[in-house]
Amino acid sequence: MRTLIHLELYKLRTVRAPLVLLGLSQLLIVGGVTGLVVSSDTLRTADAAPSALAHAGLASLFTLVLGIMAVAGEYRNQTITDTFLSTPRRSRAIAAKLVAYAVAGAAFAAVNAVTAVVATRTWWSVEGVPLDLDEAELWRTIAGCAAWNVAFAVVGVGVGALMRNLTAAVAAALAWIALVEGIVGQLVGDLARWLPFSAGSALGDLPGRVGGLEPVSQVAGAAALAGYAALFALVAVTTTVRRDVT
Amino acid sequence: MAQGISIEGLTKRFGSITAVDDLSFDVPSGRVTGFLGPNGAGKTTTLRMLLGLVAPTSGEALVDGRRYQDLDAPRRTVGAAVEAMAAHPGRRARDHLWVLARTAGAGPERVDEVLEMVGLTEAQHRRVGGFSLGMRQRLGLASALLGDPQYLVLDEPANGLDPAGMAWLRGLLRGLAAEGRTVLVSSHVLSEVAQTADHVVIVNAGRLRYAGPLAELDADGRSLEEAFLDLTATS
Numbered sequence: 001m002r003t004l005i006h007l008e009l010y011k012l013r014t015v016r017a018p019l020v021l022l023g024l025s026q027l028l029i030v031g032g033v034t035g036l037v038v039s040s041d042t043l044r045t046a047d048a049a050p051s052a053l054a055h056a057g058l059a060s061l062f063t064l065v066l067g068i069m070a071v072a073g074e075y076r077n078q079t080i081t082d083t084f085l086s087t088p089r090r091s092r093a094i095a096a097k098l099v100a101y102a103v104a105g106a107a108f109a110a111v112n113a114v115t116a117v118v119a120t121r122t123w124w125s126v127e128g129v130p131l132d133l134d135e136a137e138l139w140r141t142i143a144g145c146a147a148w149n150v151a152f153a154v155v156g157v158g159v160g161a162l163m164r165n166l167t168a169a170v171a172a173a174l175a176w177i178a179l180v181e182g183i184v185g186q187l188v189g190d191l192a193r194w195l196p197f198s199a200g201s202a203l204g205d206l207p208g209r210v211g212g213l214e215p216v217s218q219v220a221g222a223a224a225l226a227g228y229a230a231l232f233a234l235v236a237v238t239t240t241v242r243r244d245v246t
Numbered sequence: 247m248a249q250g251i252s253i254e255g256l257t258k259r260f261g262s263i264t265a266v267d268d269l270s271f272d273v274p275s276g277r278v279t280g281f282l283g284p285n286g287a288g289k290t291t292t293l294r295m296l297l298g299l300v301a302p303t304s305g306e307a308l309v310d311g312r313r314y315q316d317l318d319a320p321r322r323t324v325g326a327a328v329e330a331m332a333a334h335p336g337r338r339a340r341d342h343l344w345v346l347a348r349t350a351g352a353g354p355e356r357v358d359e360v361l362e363m364v365g366l367t368e369a370q371h372r373r374v375g376g377f378s379l380g381m382r383q384r385l386g387l388a389s390a391l392l393g394d395p396q397y398l399v400l401d402e403p404a405n406g407l408d409p410a411g412m413a414w415l416r417g418l419l420r421g422l423a424a425e426g427r428t429v430l431v432s433s434h435v436l437s438e439v440a441q442t443a444d445h446v447v448i449v450n451a452g453r454l455r456y457a458g459p460l461a462e463l464d465a466d467g468r469s470l471e472e473a474f475l476d477l478t479a480t481s
Contacts, residue, residue: 007345014341015334078332081299082389085326086349088298088315245299246291 001096004087008070008100017073021066022108025059026115032058033119043124049133050141050205052123056109056116057145057204060152063105064173067156070097071236072166081245094237098157105153109146117142141205144218148200151225155196158232161240199224248311250275251296251397251430255305258291258452265291267452268305273430273445278423280439280446280460281432284478288452289432290328293401297326309397321350325390328401330382335375339366339385342374343392350393360388363418379406387418398422400431404438416442436474450478 012018032055040048071094074080087093117138124131156173163169177197185192192198193216202221216224251273258266266288273279283289294300296307298314309317309324317323333342343357361367364384369377374385383406390398404412419429419442433439439446446463448456455477456463463473 003348007348010341011334011337011345014338014345015336017336073334077334078329079334081329081332082346084299085297086321086346088317088320242301244294244301246294 001092004092004096005100005103008096009103012100012104017069018066018104021062022111025062025108025112028059028062029055029112029115030119033116033123037123037127043127043129044132046132049120049124049131050137052120053116053133053138053141054145054201054204054206055119056112056142057148057200057206059108059112060145060148060200060204061174061177063108063149063153064156064159064177065170066104066108067101067153067158068160068169068173069166070101070157070160071240072160072164072169075164076166084245090241091237094157094161094240098154098233098236101153101157102150105150106146108153109149112149113142113146116145140218144222145204147222148204148225151203151229152200154229155232158234158236161236162232194224196225196228199228248308251307251309251399251428252311253292253296253305253307256292256295256302256307257304258288258295258300259303265452266295266302269449269452269454270305271447271454271457273428273447275428276423276426277445278419278429278431278439278443280436280443281430281449282436282439282446282474282478283432283434283449283455285434287434287449287478289434289449290401291452292449293326293328293399293430293432296399297324297328299328319351319393321346321393321395323393323395324397324399325393325395326399326401327383327386327390327403328399330379330386330402330405333374333377333382333385336373338371338373339377340370342385343370343388346389347392352392352394356392356394360391363391364388365414380408380411383407383411387415396427398427398429398431400429402432402434404433404435412438436470440470448474448477 033052036052083093159173160169181195181197193213199221202215203225253269253271256266256269281289295302347357361370364387366384423429444460446460464470
């Protein structure tokens with residue numbers, strides 16, 4: 001199992017897509033923090049600094065796409081055949097991917113956190129505003145964003161394993177975040193706070209993002225996302241074990 | 247324990263389509279066996295069932311008496327190349343092989359060896375996306391050879407090879423059989439395997455049409471080609 005996990009990480013290191021996604025994450029974070037600063041009347045509100053830092057959590061979009069590539073990308077390049085020839089007990093192959101992509105998600109999370117903190121501190125000092133954020137709140141936000149990054153990587157592995165078509169899976173995931181979750185949220189009332197992106201926002205300590213509704217607590221968001229990650233991990237294994245690879 | 251590759255009553259239905267229909271044959275050890283039939287005859291589905299990639303509707307395909315997925319060291323027992331384009335275009339050839347080598351229990355020196363065997367030593371640090379179809383076929387063969395397996399299962403390895411490549415492939419397969427290995431190689435063109443295989447299995451519409459020595463195919467005085475076309479004519 002250790003070998004399989006190492007091999008999945010080696011596979012990630014020997015292609016360029018993960019680095020591209022990591023680079024795009026940093027652009028999103030820096031752009032997001034900058035946008036917040038230039039569009040805001042004052043950075044002195046209590047929400048301003050956590051909102052800026054939480055862009056590290058929004059970069060979960062990219063760990064989600066990374067996760068989707070784990071299985072769907074292998075179907076696209078037909079390397080899934082060789083993967084299963086090497087590891088005919090497919091549940092082991094998928095389990096190794098789930099662990100490896102969680103690790104990769106954590107690596108993304110670390111870089112994302114550094115970028116978010118540096119971008120926030122830089123802008124706040126440029127604007128001459130003292131960063132009104134105690135250590136505990138800073139770490140709480142950073143840790144929540146990191147957990148969100150990791151959970152979405154695992155969810156992505158499940159989505160990719162379920163759909164197998166890379167383009168369709170990425171499109172579906174992005175459509176869910178941009179559009180579908182909002183529509184579903186309006187249909188389910190209070191439960192909307194527990195949908196994946198809303199739960200992630202709560203975990204990432206993203207202030208007031210859930211349209212109209214007070215977000216669930218950070219701990220509740222963490223529990224919800226852990227549940228989604230476990231569910232999608234299960235989906236990844238069960239859908240992969242039975243299907244014919246033609 | 248039963249030795250060799252053995253197909254017994256193998257059947258696969260995809261919905262209402264029967265791709266493989268009660269197919270039974272044995273693959274003789276230490277020789278090259280050509281697995282022949284027109285496109286859509288069920289060759290690829292049969293090979294994929296043999297490799298545990300497709301689940302049979304009924305029947306079984308066994309290697310040394312066991313299903314592929316039950317083998318202790320699958321890549322050291324069976325080397326397979328069933329997908330000509332199967333590599334991440336952005337990964338370098340050597341990295342691609344190294345990933346597979348680790349699961350085949352092979353070291354870096356074995357990667358060097360197989361690269362040499364298939365003539366890709368010069369190209370090993372190039373990204374696979376820039377490879378021609380012929381080079382990808384060679385890369386697939388290299389990956390099959392990594393585990394130094396007793397059995398080789400190759401699906402249409404000649405596709406995309408130029409005449410020189412075909413000659414090279416024939417030499418490689420003959421050499422592997424001469425070392426005592428069992429080679430099962432599919433093709434839809436009889437002439438591709440006629441110079442290499444001494445045993446042939448011919449299928450059409452998922453059913454077995456002939457299994458036996460190539461030499462006996464033209465026993466009644468017809469040419470090999472005529473006999474093959476007769477056997478694979480729409481029934």
